[in-house]
Amino acid sequence: SQTIHQWPATLVQPVGSPLSLECTVEGTSNPNLYWYRQAAGRGLQLLFYSVGIGQISSEVPQNLSASRPQDRQFILSSKKLLLSDSGFYLCAWSVGPRSYEQYFGPGTRLTVT
Amino acid sequence: GQNIDQPTEMTATEGAIVQINCTYQTSGFNGLFWYQQHAGEAPTFLSYNVLDGLEEKGRFSSFLSRSKGYSYLLLKELQMKDSASYLCAVRVLPPNTGGFKTIFGAGTRLFVKA
Numbered sequence: 001s002q003t004i005h006q007w008p009a010t011l012v013q014p015v016g017s018p019l020s021l022e023c024t025v026e027g028t029s030n031p032n033l034y035w036y037r038q039a040a041g042r043g044l045q046l047l048f049y050s051v052g053i054g055q056i057s058s059e060v061p062q063n064l065s066a067s068r069p070q071d072r073q074f075i076l077s078s079k080k081l082l083l084s085d086s087g088f089y090l091c092a093w094s095v096g097p098r099s100y101e102q103y104f105g106p107g108t109r110l111t112v113t
Numbered sequence: 114g115q116n117i118d119q120p121t122e123m124t125a126t127e128g129a130i131v132q133i134n135c136t137y138q139t140s141g142f143n144g145l146f147w148y149q150q151h152a153g154e155a156p157t158f159l160s161y162n163v164l165d166g167l168e169e170k171g172r173f174s175s176f177l178s179r180s181k182g183y184s185y186l187l188l189k190e191l192q193m194k195d196s197a198s199y200l201c202a203v204r205v206l207p208p209n210t211g212g213f214k215t216i217f218g219a220g221t222r223l224f225v226k227a
Contacts, residue, residue: 044217107155
């Protein structure tokens with residue numbers, strides 16, 4: 001069966017510090033991968049999605065970036081965090097004929113102080 | 114632009130039925146999802162409607178009317194564990210892009226009381 005991992009689970013970082021969040025998927029090949037952010041009391045905002053290694057589409061201009069160095073690894077990064085980057089970051093995957101159905105990882109709760 | 118509206122909060126009683134509405138204004142519509150999200154956890158997939166009508170899955174049903182830009186999620190025989198946020202999301206195919214994207218509403222927080 002497929003599983004998705006995210007780490008860390010929680011993170012507190014000062015403004016201006018760098019960020020690296022990692023997501024890996026097991027049990028499937030060539031997944032579509034997504035990074036979402038959910039601010040408190042808000043819906044999910046799509047940040048990046050990837051249909052293959054090295055293929056990244058950005059949805060919202062921001063100080064974040066994403067990379068996909070391996071088929072089942074998706075990394076979200078920032079060189080300098082802003083207060084507004086605080087939120088719940090979720091990685092998700094989908095694959096195949098039912099690619100409309102996305103499965104979410106456990107999430108990382110980021111607090112920028 | 115793309116817009117999804119759903120009530121912020123609802124309260125219902127254990128054992129009752131509750132209907133959570135969602136209206137949307139989008140271009141390139143290609144289906145509507147409902148997700149359940151417990152506090153502090155990731156969303157879990159509940160349903161996907163692409164054609165008009167009612168889809169039933171156990172205690173949960175989802176309805177779609179594409180002409181009205183309207184959907185609802187119906188929860189029957191409510192249980193305390195159904196207390197959660199319910200996210201309405203629309204799948205769209207923007208023109209001149211690489212593929213589909215999913216737009217989420219802000220969610221409806223459902224409180225189930227004894």
